[in-house]
Amino acid sequence: MYILSCILISAKNYQIAFIISISCFNSSQNPSERIMGVLDYLKASKKDQAPFSFKIPFTRQQLASLTGLCVETAIRVIKDMERKKVVMIKDRKIYF
Numbered sequence: 001m002y003i004l005s006c007i008l009i010s011a012k013n014y015q016i017a018f019i020i021s022i023s024c025f026n027s028s029q030n031p032s033e034r035i036m037g038v039l040d041y042l043k044a045s046k047k048d049q050a051p052f053s054f055k056i057p058f059t060r061q062q063l064a065s066l067t068g069l070c071v072e073t074a075i076r077v078i079k080d081m082e083r084k085k086v087v088m089i090k091d092r093k094i095y096f
Contacts, residue, residue: 031077034067039087039096052087056094 028034043054058066064074078094081087088095 031069031073035077052095054096
């Protein structure tokens with residue numbers, strides 16, 4: 001219940017369908033696929049699909065909660081994605 005409440009408060013600008021769709025991201029055992037699924041879903045509704053054009057509106061803790069990962073794993077995966085130039089971290093914000 002607490003995690004769902006945080007998602008609802010944090011995702012004011014997103015449709016309720018986002019919360020329902022989260023369950024499909026958790027079906028993968030691979031942590032990077034889980035996080036990529038959330039990032040792809042969030043960016044899909046935006047017109048500008050250029051790399052690093054979308055600022056992720058969630059904290060690392062919230063991304064971990066959304067994907068069912070522990071915070072340490074989420075941070076490790078995001079740093080790995082930064083090394084692979086999938087995301088950019090600037091001023092502690094994640095751009096995808």
